[in-house]
Amino acid sequence: MRRASGFVLSTIRTTSFARRRSNGNFCSTPLPLPQMDHQSDSERYDFNPILRWNPEVERYFIHAYGADHFSRISAALTYPSRYSCIRVNSLKTTSDAVIEKLQGIIGETEIEGDQDKVECGGKASAGSPLEESWKDGRITKCKIPGLDYVVFVKGSGPCAIDYGCASGAPPKEVIVSRKCAEAVLRGAQVYVPGVLACSAHVEKGDTVAVSVALEQRMADGGWATDPHYSERRGLYIGQGKAMLSRAGLFRVTEGIAVDMNNRVFKLPSFHDVLEGEIFLQNLPSIVAAHALDPKKGERILDMCAAPGGKTTAIANLMEDEGEVVAVDRSHNKVLDIQNLAAEMSLTCITTYKLDALKSVSRANESIDSGVPQISNSVTPTEKQMSVHDGLCGDKNCVGNGNGMGKLTTAM
Numbered sequence: 541m542r543r544a545s546g547f548v549l550s551t552i553r554t555t556s557f558a559r560r561r562s563n564g565n566f567c568s569t570p571l572p573l574p575q576m577d578h579q580s581d582s583e584r585y586d587f588n589p590i591l592r593w594n595p596e597v598e599r600y601f602i603h604a605y606g607a608d609h610f611s612r613i614s615a616a617l618t619y620p621s622r623y624s625c626i627r628v629n630s631l632k633t634t635s636d637a638v639i640e641k642l643q644g645i646i647g648e649t650e651i652e653g654d655q656d657k658v659e660c661g662g663k664a665s666a667g668s669p670l671e672e673s674w675k676d677g678r679i680t681k682c683k684i685p686g687l688d689y690v691v692f693v694k695g696s697g698p699c700a701i702d703y704g705c706a707s708g709a710p711p712k713e714v715i716v717s718r719k720c721a722e723a724v725l726r727g728a729q730v731y732v733p734g735v736l737a738c739s740a741h742v743e744k745g746d747t748v749a750v751s752v753a754l755e756q757r758m759a760d761g762g763w764a765t766d767p768h769y770s771e772r773r774g775l776y777i778g779q780g781k782a783m784l785s786r787a788g789l790f791r792v793t794e795g796i797a798v799d800m801n802n803r804v805f806k807l808p809s810f811h812d813v814l815e816g817e818i819f820l821q822n823l824p825s826i827v828a829a830h831a832l833d834p835k836k837g838e839r840i841l842d843m844c845a846a847p848g849g850k851t852t853a854i855a856n857l858m859e860d861e862g863e864v865v866a867v868d869r870s871h872n873k874v875l876d877i878q879n880l881a882a883e884m885s886l887t888c889i890t891t892y893k894l895d896a897l898k899s900v901s902r903a904n905e906s907i908d909s910g911v912p913q914i915s916n917s918v919t920p921t922e923k924q925m926s927v928h929d930g931l932c933g934d935k936n937c938v939g940n941g942n943g944m945g946k947l948t949t950a951m
């Protein structure tokens with residue numbers, strides 16, 4: 541299955557090598573890791589990120605929420621979600637059938653026993669629909685009325701990991717980009733492009749500790765990822781088996797680098813699982829499409845559509861009858877929408893490569909005929925772009941549902 545945009549595997553590395561800051565420039569050189577101090581291994585090899593706020597922003601939120609509430613929000617923001625949210629393609633299957641299949645694929649036992657170690661990561665608040673759903677088991681149907689086509693899969697964490705420090709020898713290490721780490725925390729493996737640095741002498745099959753290289757503030761005021769920055773205390777996300785030697789890691793451009801067999805946060809991967817039947821999507825995005833309330837036969841315009849999460853959610857709610865006009869300004873991303881629509885067997889989606897900012901005209905103006913650029917050799921006519929029943933404008937991945945509006949009048 542595909543992942544919604546926020547959870548794709550890392551693409552941060554622009555070359556197959558780690559990047560190093562050298563005299564103000566980046567150069568592409570495989571990096572050996574610096575020697576660490578080993579004074580307090582139990583704290584160093586831990587997952588306990590600290591969120592630092594701009595003092596002015598912090599003061600504002602403390603004033604708005606109160607110190608206690610804000611400190612809880614701040615702590616929660618350092619942890620990944622402890623559940624995955626899946627939208628079921630209700631035109632192909634049912635939530636019950638998906639739950640049954642997932643139970644067979646993922647199993648019910650994988651994360652049992654970890655619950656007692658769970659501290660605060662992604663906990664559902666008491667009485668929330670999530671908590672209600674979880675009472676029934678690990679893979680459950682959403683209890684929010686009207687959203688029974690949503691399935692939750694519960695994970696666990698943070699879990700304590702033994703990095704083998706007791707033996708006196710520090711573990712071999714792999715440092716990954718932040719985006720890669722975010723994907724790993726949501727169940728992905730470490731893929732080659734996400735690796736920024738690696739200990740010397742790592743051989744295929746070695747056990748390696750995996751930590752995150754966060755962006756650091758540089759002298760010029762900008763931000764850069766510096767894998768040489770030695771203070772990664774509290775940023776270890778798990779342990780795994782190196783699938784390549786260090787030399788091999790920096791020779792290839794794709795493939796799994798580390799098979800993560802021991803994770804701080806455990807969530808199953810949905811890569812290639814029930815393709816076309818399910819789509820991994822954050823609940824707020826699903827709710828946004830749901831709130832639009834698209835009906836069979838309507839025409840909906842999705843102005844920033846790729847990769848097509850909300851487009852396909854809307855098409856699904858319309859039972860694939862009517863038209864969803866899906867626009868994105870990037871050619872390749874338009875292809876992603878088309879691929880997703882095909883994978884989900886949705887035929888009511890028409891795609892255009894188009895800058896949405898230039899697609900709107902006043903009542904007596906016509907659309908600049910030079911503007912529409914074509915992904916599928918069809919240029920939208922003014923009528924195609926101007927009469928719709930609903931609008932989705934999701935430029936900034938507003939998973940919270942902003943940007944959706946039901947039009948009462950034609951645009």
Ligand SMILES: C[S@@+](CC[C@H](N)C(=O)[O-])C[C@H]1O[C@@H](n2cnc3c(N)ncnc32)[C@H](O)[C@@H]1O
Nearest residue numbers: 844845846847848849850868869895896934937
């Ligand atoms: C956050 S993503 C949208 C996610 C999508 N709604 C979903 O649910 O899968 C934002 C998209 O907006 C597109 N975009 C940004 N500005 C645009 C514009 N002026 N016209 C068309 N597309 C635009 C980007 O190319 C990007 O693919």
